[in-house]
Amino acid sequence: MDTGSAIDLAVSTVIFALRSNDPLQPRGEPTVWIPLVRRLRAPYDNHWALPGGPLGADEGPTDAARRALQSTTGLQPKYLEQLYTFGDPERSPGATRVVSIVYWALVGIDEVAHAPARQNVRWLPADDLPTLAFDHNLIVDYALWRLRTKVSHSRIAHAFLGETFTLADLREVHEVVLGKRLDPANFRRQVLASGHVVATGGMRTGGRHRPARLYRYDQSMSMTDHGPLGPVLLSERNS
Amino acid sequence: MDTGSAIDLAVSTVIFALRSNDPLQPRGEPTVWIPLVRRLRAPYDNHWALPGGPLGADEGPTDAARRALQSTTGLQPKYLEQLYTFGDPERSPGATRVVSIVYWALVGIDEVAHAPARQNVRWLPADDLPTLAFDHNLIVDYALWRLRTKVSHSRIAHAFLGETFTLADLREVHEVVLGKRLDPANFRRQVLASGHVVATGGMRTGGRHRPARLYRYDQSMSMTDHGPLGPVLLSERNS
DNA sequence: CCAAAAGTGTTTCAGCTACACCCATGA
């Protein structure tokens, strides 16, 4: 029974990446940034909004989220997970009612630098945004909260990094996301004890100090969370 | 731009309650049960399915979930939270494509007993279900997993109980949900230390043993999780 | 040699587990 509902169904994605605050100094303290797209029509004409669009007729929501990510950043997500579905009638005032299935994603720091700049897309710091379209400020805040809780008791922080990384890199990701300093010695022990990370044998030299061992993530699981469907969450469930 | 999408949007609810296995012996070991409704049309004619229905044009998803709960059990939920949105194109084979926003809920054990029996509604044990309609077995399994993880590191178990309860009652809920025995002494200390529970001053006598103190939940927060919207999650976030 | 970060060792403390023990009631 198709009721011919008057409700539009859309998918949006909150995309997180780490970027240095000062573009002239790529080695500076990074913070969390997200890409937004400029709206070109009412309501909220000219406001920034989360990337997304209507759910295609033969497309799953996860595919739609990945498509939104691709079209705004040109990147593949290192991590992708459904966040929440927003459907209150009042959330799109004056317009057709829209129910949004929202995802959140992580992309690697080095890939962002090489991605081509897109028209009407701008990266902004996630914790200091202007007023966005619709309820998107609320959505970003919720996604940020989810990112922080997930980083604190799961092991996804490496999704912000490239293929290999030092433990100092990984610790910096945690520090930036959680907003506090972590003891290098204890952080090292916890990460190594978790077994999620494997030494490559390589070293990173160049600092005026002892070289650091390089690690890579133990890729026994892909980094897309298919929710209750895929095998990924199954391994998440057991952890 | 209303695309006049051909996708139906529905809301379903996984409703959990504790029931004794043996209806003749209400004091027996309870287990987790859920109410299901019998489908009266294809596809999956005559199969059991989660209660729910299409999202009303002027109705928020949470209201729709509460409505599904009301119409099948006649009850108010003690706890209600969005679970996940299922939208893969293949999940309703041969029928109009349906995207389902699924909620999960807890209702009190004593209220269920007094609720009127409804036509085409039956309570079944959650961990031993027959083949349900659509992907509803998967959804129930996911909701069960979420219930267990939430019970282990949040304080919602009391939502299965009535207004007042003994710590043994509360411990039994944990034991049934988690499927393992808990040390009474340690459980008591952890619950009391959490501060979420307050002694009423009353006692429950009648057992052939020392009377037990009665407690009630510290109602500083309502037990509906409005996701990122309401004040509830804010307090949840800080815990 | 010095500064700085990598990496190791060790003490301390909080929280949880296990379990011994006493208390109050019904039969």
Added chain:
DNA sequence: TCATGGGTGTAGCTGAAACACTTTTGG
């Protein structure tokens, strides 16, 4: 008085936090 569960006390283990200390590089 005995069986039963309510309720308290406490020793021991484990893991995290804090921090002293050694190692290895660049300048």
